[in-house]
Amino acid sequence: MSANVGFERxxxxxxxxxxxxxxxxxTPARPKQFLPLASDRPLIVETYERACALASAxxxxxxxxxxxxxxxxxxxxxxxxxxLLLEPQxxxxxxxxxxxxxxxxxxxxxxxxxxMISLHSDHVIRPLNRFLATLELAIRGAxxxxxxxxxxxxxxxxxxxxxxIEAGAELRPGIFEVSxxxxxxxxxxxxxxxAAGFVWNSGMFLWRPQVLLSELAARTPExxxxxxxxxxGDTARFFGAVPTLTIDHGLMERSPNIAVxxxxxxxxxxxxxxxxxxxxxxxxxxxxLVDAAHAVDCRDCLLWAEDGPVVAxxxxxxVVVRASGVTFVSTxxxxxxxxxxxxxxxxxxxxxxx
Amino acid sequence: MSANVGFERxxxxxxxxxxxxxxxxxTPARPKQFLPLASDRPLIVETYERACALASAxxxxxxxxxxxxxxxxxxxxxxxxxxLLLEPQxxxxxxxxxxxxxxxxxxxxxxxxxxMISLHSDHVIRPLNRFLATLELAIRGAxxxxxxxxxxxxxxxxxxxxxxIEAGAELRPGIFEVSxxxxxxxxxxxxxxxAAGFVWNSGMFLWRPQVLLSELAARTPExxxxxxxxxxGDTARFFGAVPTLTIDHGLMERSPNIAVxxxxxxxxxxxxxxxxxxxxxxxxxxxxLVDAAHAVDCRDCLLWAEDGPVVAxxxxxxVVVRASGVTFVSTxxxxxxxxxxxxxxxxxxxxxxx
Numbered sequence: 001m002s003a004n005v006g007f008e009r010x011x012x013x014x015x016x017x018x019x020x021x022x023x024x025x026x027t028p029a030r031p032k033q034f035l036p037l038a039s040d041r042p043l044i045v046e047t048y049e050r051a052c053a054l055a056s057a058x059x060x061x062x063x064x065x066x067x068x069x070x071x072x073x074x075x076x077x078x079x080x081x082x083x084l085l086l087e088p089q090x091x092x093x094x095x096x097x098x099x100x101x102x103x104x105x106x107x108x109x110x111x112x113x114x115x116m117i118s119l120h121s122d123h124v125i126r127p128l129n130r131f132l133a134t135l136e137l138a139i140r141g142a143x144x145x146x147x148x149x150x151x152x153x154x155x156x157x158x159x160x161x162x163x164x165i166e167a168g169a170e171l172r173p174g175i176f177e178v179s180x181x182x183x184x185x186x187x188x189x190x191x192x193x194x195a196a197g198f199v200w201n202s203g204m205f206l207w208r209p210q211v212l213l214s215e216l217a218a219r220t221p222e223x224x225x226x227x228x229x230x231x232x233g234d235t236a237r238f239f240g241a242v243p244t245l246t247i248d249h250g251l252m253e254r255s256p257n258i259a260v261x262x263x264x265x266x267x268x269x270x271x272x273x274x275x276x277x278x279x280x281x282x283x284x285x286x287x288x289l290v291d292a293a294h295a296v297d298c299r300d301c302l303l304w305a306e307d308g309p310v311v312a313x314x315x316x317x318x319v320v321v322r323a324s325g326v327t328f329v330s331t332x333x334x335x336x337x338x339x340x341x342x343x344x345x346x347x348x349x350x351x352x353x354x
Numbered sequence: 355m356s357a358n359v360g361f362e363r364x365x366x367x368x369x370x371x372x373x374x375x376x377x378x379x380x381t382p383a384r385p386k387q388f389l390p391l392a393s394d395r396p397l398i399v400e401t402y403e404r405a406c407a408l409a410s411a412x413x414x415x416x417x418x419x420x421x422x423x424x425x426x427x428x429x430x431x432x433x434x435x436x437x438l439l440l441e442p443q444x445x446x447x448x449x450x451x452x453x454x455x456x457x458x459x460x461x462x463x464x465x466x467x468x469x470m471i472s473l474h475s476d477h478v479i480r481p482l483n484r485f486l487a488t489l490e491l492a493i494r495g496a497x498x499x500x501x502x503x504x505x506x507x508x509x510x511x512x513x514x515x516x517x518x519i520e521a522g523a524e525l526r527p528g529i530f531e532v533s534x535x536x537x538x539x540x541x542x543x544x545x546x547x548x549a550a551g552f553v554w555n556s557g558m559f560l561w562r563p564q565v566l567l568s569e570l571a572a573r574t575p576e577x578x579x580x581x582x583x584x585x586x587g588d589t590a591r592f593f594g595a596v597p598t599l600t601i602d603h604g605l606m607e608r609s610p611n612i613a614v615x616x617x618x619x620x621x622x623x624x625x626x627x628x629x630x631x632x633x634x635x636x637x638x639x640x641x642x643l644v645d646a647a648h649a650v651d652c653r654d655c656l657l658w659a660e661d662g663p664v665v666a667x668x669x670x671x672x673v674v675v676r677a678s679g680v681t682f683v684s685t686x687x688x689x690x691x692x693x694x695x696x697x698x699x700x701x702x703x704x705x706x707x708x
Contacts (some may be wrong), residue, residue: 024665296698298689309703310681311378313695314688318672327664327674327681334651334668340477341667344650349663 007143008114009055010209012100013047015064015072015121016090021272023338025306025323027351033122034071035040037270038279041123042075050125054135061085061103062121063096081274088239094250095242098216101209102230108209113138115142115261116212118205118210123269124279134174135206138261142206145259148215149175149206150252151262152199158190160243161271161336163201163248163258178258182247198213199260202267205247211257219254220245272336273319276302293320300332358652361497362468363409364563366454367401368417369426369475370444375626376693379660379677381705387476388425392633396429396475404479408471408489415439415457416475417450417651421673425618442593447603449596449642449708452570452577455563462563469496470566470605476591477623478633486618488562495529496560499613503529504606506553506614507621512544515625515690516553517602519614520547532612535602549590553614556621559601565611574599578607597685627673647674654686 026032033044051060051246062072064087072084085100097118108114117135118259125131134151152165163184181201185193207215217224222243229238252258256350257304268279279299280288286300293303306323319335321328326349330341342350368386374566380386385397404413417439418531426438439454440697452471462468462497471489479485487506496503506519517538522531535555576597583592606612622633631654634642647657651671660677673689675682680703684695696704 041518094441108698213475294703297697305681308679308681310683311695311699312437312702313682313684315672315683318669318683322681325662327659327662327676328667329664329669329672329674329683330667331669337668341650345648345665349648349665 003335007139008045008059008108008110009054009117009139010059010061010104010114011051011117011119012097012104013051013060013062013119013121014093014096015044015062015068016087016093016096020342021143021338022321023342023350024326024328025142025321027324028040028041029351030065030071030324031068031122032270034068034075037122037276038124040079043270044072045075047119047121047338048079050128050131051117051119052129053132054139058083061100062101063087071303088236090244091239091242092244092250093247094216094220094223095239095244097205097212097247098227098236098345099230101212105210105213108126111209113143116207117142120203121122123202123267124200126266131263134261134263135224136172138206141172141259141261142208143210145171145175146292147207147213147259148211148252149261150178150259151202151204151206153197153202153263153265155194156220158186158189159186160187162269164193164198165201166191166196166198167260170192171259174262176260176262178260180235181253193295199247199262200267202263202268203248205252206261215251215255215257222250237302253300273302273304273321273330274332274335277297277332282312302332363413364452364458364468365409365414365471365473366458367398367405367414367416367473367475368447368450369398369416369422370447370450375503375692376652376675376697377696377704378680378682379658379675381678383421384425384678384703385476386624388429390420391476392478397478397624398426399429400503401473401475401477402430402433404482404558405471405487406475407482407486408493412437415454417441417454419444419483428493439451442590444598445593445596446604447601448577448599448600449573449593451559451566451601452581453584453589453592454604456581458563459567465563467497468563469493469561471496474557474623477556477621481679483532485617488615488617488619491528492560495526495613496562499525499529501561501611501613502565502606502609503613503615504562505533505558505617506550506557507554507617507619508565509548509552509554510620512541512548513554514538514541514544515569516623517551518544518547519555520550520552521614521616525613528616528663530616532573532614537606540549555602555615556617556619559606560574560575560615568610569605574604577603616639626691626692627656627658627675627684628686644673656686661698 022032033062034042066086099279104116105111164182166179167177170176224243287295288302288339291305292309293305294311296313298312301315302319303310304321308331310320310322317332319330376386388396420440448543458470459465518536522533524530576599580592580595613688641649642656645659646663647659647664650667652666654671655662655669656673660673662674664674671686
């Protein structure tokens with residue numbers, strides 16, 4: 001029986017993003033994962049399809065804020081209500097994953113032979129076959145090794161927007177000890193990391209749910225005392241009691257029981273408008289034209305014309321986004337710095353002009 | 355009686371522009387003269403007020419296409435229906451001015467001591483007192499000299515977008531013979547013209563209506579035979595019979611009976627979006643922000659947010675216009691070349707997207 005030779009698989013999709021990086025197309029009411037950034041379909045739909053290639057559809061859980069429930073039900077019509085874990089409060093990835101692990105243990109047919117895979121809902125991954133090959137390797141590793149596995153991406157450039165992982169000894173083919181996690185570097189440091197073979201920290205994790213919960217109990221005092229509320233099914237109490245905490249800071253950077261799986265696929269967290277010019281097919285002049293966008297004599301421009309026509313003429317390296325009632329214009333370089341811009345805008349524009 | 359010591363004054367405003375230079379804010383249905391380009395009031399309103407400072411309000415006539423009649427009545431509520439000369443067909447400035455001269459002769463109390471002043475409806479002129487001082491001089495000259503007077507502007511820069519006039523001998527203080535008209539020059543030629551004291555051809559004219567009509571009869575065979583239709587009041591026949599012709603090519607460049615009045619005021623034909631950055635008050639960073647425009651870290655940008663908010667971030671020398679349902683983005687330099695752009699756009703965008 002295949003369920004006995006392998007591991008029971010559960011996939012958790014984290015869909016809690018607040019959506020300021022793709023303003024004005026993304027807003028708190030429509031975070032990035034609901035935008036058609038990688039293709040003409042929302043990122044969440046593509047992520048869900050990848051999850052269903054890893055596990056049976058009913059074993060895919062989505063953790064999100066309550067306000068996103070209508071969007072999820074619209075974009076993922078096959079989703080059953082019990083697959084949606086709606087957070088009473090947004091407290092970051094550590095509490096979210098603790099809750100998901102606890103749910104999986106309660107629902108799994110074979111809790112002792114279950115692997116939990118945590119994926120972000122708003123990343124671009126391709127091609128599917130290489131993603132699945134890497135994840136098969138990682139699922140076996142997570143099942144066998146009693147470690148917290150993270151997926152590391154071979155860098156294609158000295159990116160300053162990602163964290164890096166220095167890998168140590170090879171534990172088994174493709175899976176390594178973690179020497180250290182390092183924060184987003186400056187350009188020169190990033191070049192050094194790439195030359196030294198560091199990998200990007202993708203934020204994809206695999207572990208047995210018991211391993212996660214026992215690691216949290218041992219190394220994450222912010223949550224440890226409250227894990228009992230989860231076991232008792234009192235989710236509201238758990239989220240009410242715990243602080244906001246990411247799994248990276250709260251556990252991964254503290255635990256010695258980590259390993260990194262070296263990925264053999266392309267990955268991008270599409271963290272800013274300019275990232276679309278990396279992940280999308282462009283016209284002959286390097287432009288990306290979405291919806292009612294027209295470019296004449298333009299090069300390397302991104303024109304996102306979601307709620308009305310945009311006509312660009314004689315531009316280079318310019319980003320124009322027309323969405324949510326607002327027209328936003330910037331350069332490829334400065335459009336990365338949206339947080340800074342949004343802090344200087346009136347409230348009504350931040351949440352979209354219409 | 356003041357009417358006997360001076361000349362009876364009639365002002366003709368030419369309002370026939372087709373409105374492609376300020377696309378997408380200007381469209382065939384709303385040409386440039388109806389846009390608030392020089393201030394927050396339409397150019398035609400400011401022009402009409404200048405005209406009323408030169409002549410009594412009932413002596414101001416407007417020549418325009420029939421489709422503009424509702425706009426004119428809305429923007430100029432004091433206008434009487436008989437002050438509107440609606441062209442049966444657009445045939446350029448020579449037929450339009452012949453018709454206006456003929457109307458003025460028919461309406462004037464003292465046709466022999468009448469001066470006609472022809473102004474474009476879409477130029478920026480300031481300050482008013484220096485405009486009026488120059489025009490007083492020109493009215494006396496047009497009344498006395500039996501010549502066609504044109505108003506020449508002292509150049510403030512080697513502009514390549516204007517025609518120039520080389521002045522000859524001084525006929526009386528401030529009024530000169532015309533040695534020649536020259537077409538729009540290249541940059542080096544323009545610098546030579548400015549150094550040599552040439553003036554810009556403003557397209558403002560003054561003459562006695564009889565002088566215009568007899569000059570047309572003598573030097574403009576394209577119209578000469580049809581002037582009788584005007585005298586007979588058969589405007590439709592006149593416009594049906596004559597070719598399209600400008601007063602510059604059809605008469606001014608042919609006649610020896612020309613003089614140029616040297617103007618002592620600032621003038622701009624605001625021929626393109628970038629011109630607004632010359633004629634409008636700018637913010638501390640050289641930006642012009644109109645309506646719902648927001649600029650953060652921008653320099654020398656024009657943001658025209660007429661039908662919805664525009665947010666610009668980290669831009670320099672960029673023009674963004676949101677009007678008529680379309681968002682147009684270009685550089686200050688390329689936005690001058692709208693004719694080229696519009697030829698490459700689908701029809702529905704040319705006439706506005708909404």
